[in-house]
Amino acid sequence: MGAAALPLGTSSKFSAAGTPPQRSFERTEPDLILYNGNVWTVDSRNPRAQAVAISGGRFVAVGSSDDVLHLASGRTRKVDLEQKTMLPGFIDAHTHPAESGRLHLRQVDCDLRSIAKIQAALRERAAKTPPGQWVLGFKYDDTKTSDGRRLTLQDLDAAVPDHPVLVTHRGGHEAFANSAALKVAKVDQATPDPTGGQFEHDAADHLTGRINERAIEPFNKVIPSGYTRDDFREGVKLIAKMMTRTGITSVGDALGTPEDLQAYQDARDGGDLLFRVYCFIHSSWIDRMIAAGVRTGFGDEWVRVGGMKQVADGAISGRTARLSQPYVGHPNDYGTFSATEEELYDYGRRAYAAGWQLGTHANGDVAIDRVLNVYERIYREIPRKDPRFRIEHCTLINDSIIQRMRALNVIPTPFSTYVYYHGEKMQYYGEERLKHMFALRTFLDAGLRPTQSSDYPPGEFPPMMALQSEVTRTDMNGHVWGANQRISVEEAIYVGTMNGAYASYEENLKGSIEPGKLADLVVLGRDPFKEDPATLVTIPVERTMVGGKWVYES
Numbered sequence: 250m251g252a253a254a255l256p257l258g259t260s261s262k263f264s265a266a267g268t269p270p271q272r273s274f275e276r277t278e279p280d281l282i283l284y285n286g287n288v289w290t291v292d293s294r295n296p297r298a299q300a301v302a303i304s305g306g307r308f309v310a311v312g313s314s315d316d317v318l319h320l321a322s323g324r325t326r327k328v329d330l331e332q333k334t335m336l337p338g339f340i341d342a343h344t345h346p347a348e349s350g351r352l353h354l355r356q357v358d359c360d361l362r363s364i365a366k367i368q369a370a371l372r373e374r375a376a377k378t379p380p381g382q383w384v385l386g387f388k389y390d391d392t393k394t395s396d397g398r399r400l401t402l403q404d405l406d407a408a409v410p411d412h413p414v415l416v417t418h419r420g421g422h423e424a425f426a427n428s429a430a431l432k433v434a435k436v437d438q439a440t441p442d443p444t445g446g447q448f449e450h451d452a453a454d455h456l457t458g459r460i461n462e463r464a465i466e467p468f469n470k471v472i473p474s475g476y477t478r479d480d481f482r483e484g485v486k487l488i489a490k491m492m493t494r495t496g497i498t499s500v501g502d503a504l505g506t507p508e509d510l511q512a513y514q515d516a517r518d519g520g521d522l523l524f525r526v527y528c529f530i531h532s533s534w535i536d537r538m539i540a541a542g543v544r545t546g547f548g549d550e551w552v553r554v555g556g557m558k559q560v561a562d563g564a565i566s567g568r569t570a571r572l573s574q575p576y577v578g579h580p581n582d583y584g585t586f587s588a589t590e591e592e593l594y595d596y597g598r599r600a601y602a603a604g605w606q607l608g609t610h611a612n613g614d615v616a617i618d619r620v621l622n623v624y625e626r627i628y629r630e631i632p633r634k635d636p637r638f639r640i641e642h643c644t645l646i647n648d649s650i651i652q653r654m655r656a657l658n659v660i661p662t663p664f665s666t667y668v669y670y671h672g673e674k675m676q677y678y679g680e681e682r683l684k685h686m687f688a689l690r691t692f693l694d695a696g697l698r699p700t701q702s703s704d705y706p707p708g709e710f711p712p713m714m715a716l717q718s719e720v721t722r723t724d725m726n727g728h729v730w731g732a733n734q735r736i737s738v739e740e741a742i743y744v745g746t747m748n749g750a751y752a753s754y755e756e757n758l759k760g761s762i763e764p765g766k767l768a769d770l771v772v773l774g775r776d777p778f779k780e781d782p783a784t785l786v787t788i789p790v791e792r793t794m795v796g797g798k799w800v801y802e803s
């Protein structure tokens with residue numbers, strides 16, 4: 250499923266040992282040759298090369314500069330890579346591109362370092378917003394403000410008294426409302442908590458303004474989207490620019506809606522879709538998708554329908570993941586579930602039976618167990634070849650989880666940049682638990698296929714930051730978290746390229762630099778194999794190519 254036939258009437262099985270790969274392609278006239286490079290192909294049969302020839306958006310030859318330049322015709326453009334390092338383009342297997350693009354277009358970026366600065370930014374936006382209309386913030390992170398506490402209703406009322414305000418946490422599973430927002434959403438002190446969500450009350454039983462999980466739904470219902478179809482397309486255009494300049498050439502949209510799917514197609518029609526998209530569809534739309542005869546794999550190499558997404562528990566960054574042991578310093582706090590096992594099963598079985606891949610968000614070990622129960626049950630009832638069940642994030646693991654994942658060959662999509670970027674949150678999990686979180690070493694040793702996954706906006710997306718985080722397990726302040734989970738640069742690149750392709754059934758189409766595959770690549774200013782692991786994040790991305798076209802040039 251999903252793997253397109255190789256183009257140009259040539260076979261991908263060219264490379265009998267010792268045969269230069271370009272030989273099979275001698276009659277293909279390349280549009281473009283990149284030569285004199287330091288190419289790491291991620292193709293184990295032919296790991297190092299100097300040059301590639303590209304035709305019709307695909308690699309047609311990979312080899313030495315001499316051999317590949319030999320294929321040039323009068324119309325072939327030739328680019329000297331000047332010994333620069335070239336890798337396959339990176340695949341961010343779990344992120345939220347369309348949504349974050351729209352947020353960047355319209356909302357207040359609250360990734361600021363004090364509550365006072367956040368108040369000032371909200372106040373400034375409110376001054377330009379007609380009274381009664383919403384002022385919305387995103388990327389707020391209480392652990393990155395100097396105040397050592399969360400935003401309160403009072404903070405928000407003081408900053409913006411006359412507009413409803415909702416600020417969402419970077420983790421995406423909690424939000425902060427002012428009094429005007431509570432009023433519009435018809436939430437007061439007496440409103441009961443919905444299942445799977447809370448309106449937080451203080452010791453005196455007053456609302457604090459903090460709401461989490463399903464308690465956010467009443468707000469989402471009353472906030473007018475206000476986004477036009479053009480805004481949706483513009484959001485994709487903006488985030489595609491932001492991501493491709495860091496070396497990302499494909500993304501998995503982990504929670505797509507029909508409007509997101511449309512936005513990707515609109516951006517593509519307008520020439521603004523710079524990356525490829527594998528778009529997961531949230532379970533709330535799945536019945537309509539199934540009724541339309543759509544299933545995983547539908548689409549083409551630019552915009553493809555991914556799996557069905559469900560959510561089993563809370564967030565790591567928001568400290569709501571459902572754990573077997575409590576959060577450090579919060580002896581009664583084990584996090585929260587967001588769905589019952591029966592719900593996950595009902596939707597999961599329906600979608601799976603209709604040919605869908607399943608991707609279920611589960612961070613805590615208890616939530617992962619729940620998801621594995623569901624996957625095992627569905628697989629028992631309807632065995633299918635190669636289902637590629639995914640556990641989105643799959644953060645905190647143990648031996649039994651790994652054994653169960655191996656039995657079903659489940660794909661984990663762990664956060665790639667959290668150790669480096671969100672180090673200050675790791676204290677809530679503790680040193681010991683970190684040995685079993687974002688467990689790339691364990692996943693690889695078990696023969697599983699973990700991906701690179703930013704989960705942007707909760708996590709940062711640059712692939713070079715992912716490499717540094719995964720290779721060093723060291724945060725921005727130099728603290729090491731779970732050194733036992735370190736992997737090598739070579740493994741981290743494989744995780745960020747081939748494994749991403751595998752997670753979307755596209756390993757025959759992309760993920761390595763091989764003849765027949767899509768010409769998606771990145772040119773780096775320095776070689777990650779020769780770099781001090783502590784400075785991987787500073788390696789400049791000089792150029793990014795998708796489908797044979799430069800989508801970013803520094």
Ligand SMILES: [Zn+2]
Nearest residue numbers: 343344503704
């Ligand atoms: Zn996500």
